[in-house]
Amino acid sequence: MRHRLQHPVALAALAVVLAIAALYASGALAWAGGLIGDGACRLAVGIGDVTGVDALRNYGCRMMGGLWVTLQLVAISVTLGVLLALVVAVARLWGGPVLGGIATAYTTFFRGTPLLAQLFLVYYGAGQIRPFLTTIGVWPYFREAFFCAAFTFTLNTAAYQAEIFRGAIQSVSRGQWEAARALGLRPFATFWKVILPQAAMVALRPLGNELVIMVKSSAVASLVTILDLMGSTRFAFARSFDLMVYVFAAALYLVIVEIIRRVWELAERRLTRHLHHA
Amino acid sequence: MDYYLNLLAWGDKGWGDELAHGAAITILLALATLPFGVALGLLVALAKRSSNAAIRAVGTVYTTVFRGVPELLTLYIVYFGFQIGLQKAWKGIGLPGSIEMPAFVAGMVALGVVLAAFSSEVWVGALNAIPKGQREGAYALGLSRALAFRLVIAPQLLRIALPGLGNNWMVLLKETSLVSVIALPDLMFWTGRANVVTKEPFLFFGAACLIYLVFSILSAWGVAALEERANRGFVSGVGGQR
Numbered sequence: 001m002r003h004r005l006q007h008p009v010a011l012a013a014l015a016v017v018l019a020i021a022a023l024y025a026s027g028a029l030a031w032a033g034g035l036i037g038d039g040a041c042r043l044a045v046g047i048g049d050v051t052g053v054d055a056l057r058n059y060g061c062r063m064m065g066g067l068w069v070t071l072q073l074v075a076i077s078v079t080l081g082v083l084l085a086l087v088v089a090v091a092r093l094w095g096g097p098v099l100g101g102i103a104t105a106y107t108t109f110f111r112g113t114p115l116l117a118q119l120f121l122v123y124y125g126a127g128q129i130r131p132f133l134t135t136i137g138v139w140p141y142f143r144e145a146f147f148c149a150a151f152t153f154t155l156n157t158a159a160y161q162a163e164i165f166r167g168a169i170q171s172v173s174r175g176q177w178e179a180a181r182a183l184g185l186r187p188f189a190t191f192w193k194v195i196l197p198q199a200a201m202v203a204l205r206p207l208g209n210e211l212v213i214m215v216k217s218s219a220v221a222s223l224v225t226i227l228d229l230m231g232s233t234r235f236a237f238a239r240s241f242d243l244m245v246y247v248f249a250a251a252l253y254l255v256i257v258e259i260i261r262r263v264w265e266l267a268e269r270r271l272t273r274h275l276h277h278a
Numbered sequence: 279m280d281y282y283l284n285l286l287a288w289g290d291k292g293w294g295d296e297l298a299h300g301a302a303i304t305i306l307l308a309l310a311t312l313p314f315g316v317a318l319g320l321l322v323a324l325a326k327r328s329s330n331a332a333i334r335a336v337g338t339v340y341t342t343v344f345r346g347v348p349e350l351l352t353l354y355i356v357y358f359g360f361q362i363g364l365q366k367a368w369k370g371i372g373l374p375g376s377i378e379m380p381a382f383v384a385g386m387v388a389l390g391v392v393l394a395a396f397s398s399e400v401w402v403g404a405l406n407a408i409p410k411g412q413r414e415g416a417y418a419l420g421l422s423r424a425l426a427f428r429l430v431i432a433p434q435l436l437r438i439a440l441p442g443l444g445n446n447w448m449v450l451l452k453e454t455s456l457v458s459v460i461a462l463p464d465l466m467f468w469t470g471r472a473n474v475v476t477k478e479p480f481l482f483f484g485a486a487c488l489i490y491l492v493f494s495i496l497s498a499w500g501v502a503a504l505e506e507r508a509n510r511g512f513v514s515g516v517g518g519q520r
Contacts, residue, residue, distance in 0.1 A: 237354075
């Protein structure tokens with residue numbers, strides 16, 4: 001078990017499972033979540049008290065709730081995006097003209113157009129094809145702005161991540177394939193056990209950048225009625241006309257980004273620990 | 279089919295001319311932001327390499343902040359912040375009436391300061407890539423620091439920075455879509471308006487996506503051509519000047 005868990009993909013899969021479990025198995029977590037939410041709420045109000053910013057005192061709790069929505073949105077999109085991205089990267093590399101062409105068109109479209117345009121296309125477009133979506137039974141999902149945003153963000157980040165994976169996989173030298181073949185490994189085993197772990201090292205840093213970009217880009221979700229951190233901040237500003245709420249939101253985003261950066265540095269050190277001397 | 283073509287037609291009934299105007303604003307905004315953001319980025323990069331610790335700290339804080347805060351939030355802070363500040367200054371001087379900051383300027387400033395943060399990283403990388411001997415050689419020839427930078431470093435810098443700056447440009451082009459939220463009539467603004475009026479989201483947002491896609495693909499070609507031109511003195515495979 002311990003051995004299997006050292007595989008970066010196994011670690012990533014574990015992270016997916018844990019993230020989804022944390023999001024959906026609310027029962028016991030709701031209690032802990034409530035405590036954290038309470039603490040975050042008190043912190044925001046406390047900062048409002050100390051700095052004398054009334055708007056924070058009144059809307060700090062809402063903004064912390066919004067922060068939670070932002071984190072959920074990003075966690076869901078990025079973890080599902082990893083899975084989709086691996087499929088797309090493999091399709092681009094070995095999919096032949098048809099699958100490879102589809103994968104290329106997909107990444108070109110999602111990387112070549114603004115996230116905002118994609119989000120509007122899905123969010124407003126879903127309403128237009130409502131009969132069709134009802135027929136195939138997914139309308140209840142697309143009716144929710146949160147689902148539309150998570151759906152769009154997943155497709156978007158998967159396109160960027162697919163390019164990262166493709167580059168990383170290509171960066172592993174040919175000799176690795178040949179040596180694995182000489183040892184009698186089948187292509188799939190070679191890809192899974194030899195190539196992917198080495199590609200993961202190369203991919204890690206750009207993947208961290210992509211995660212940071214998603215945290216920031218997720219702010220556009222506020223433009224389709226979602227009360228994420230940006231959305232709840234806009235609400236607070238519309239009520240208070242106090243610019244400090246935007247400054248506070250900026251500080252929150254900065255803290256999140258900084259935490260991700262630090263965690264990523266640790267993960268990178270762990271994945272490349274065999275390269276460090278002593 | 280005719281119905282859709284009419285919707286995209288030029289003139290009073292169709293939205294073709296509005297979309298074209300919007301696309302022009304999008305391009306103009308991106309082109310106006312580019313020199314400002316890239317130049318500011320070079321200044322930030324020089325600050326980050328300064329021998330003065332205080333100046334270095336300013337550069338580092340600048341990039342940390344503007345790379346970590348969502349562009350949309352920066353846009354709001356610049357737009358509303360400048361608006362409020364400008365009003366106060368206007369009243370403070372005692373001028374009559376009121377003043378408003380044009381959305382175009384707000385968009386340009388907000389996108390520009392973010393572009394500066396990202397392009398400064400590219401500039402730092404490029405500055406580091408130029409061998410120390412180039413600068414030392416320039417000083418040995420009696421050039422001042424400013425002259426050495428202008429005559430020796432800068433011409434080499436652009437070639438190395440070009441791929442990164444090209445990336446920055448592509449990101450900028452897509453980020454301009456955010457200015458529609460401060461009522462600047464760019465491409466996204468007009469397609470949103472058309473959607474509200476006609477209830478044809480697929481047609482209009484699809485059209486917007488296609489137009490952005492064309493801009494992106496053209497930009498990619500343009501950047502590749504510029505890179506090829508910048509590298510014309512170098513034989514591929516043999517490498518740089520080292």
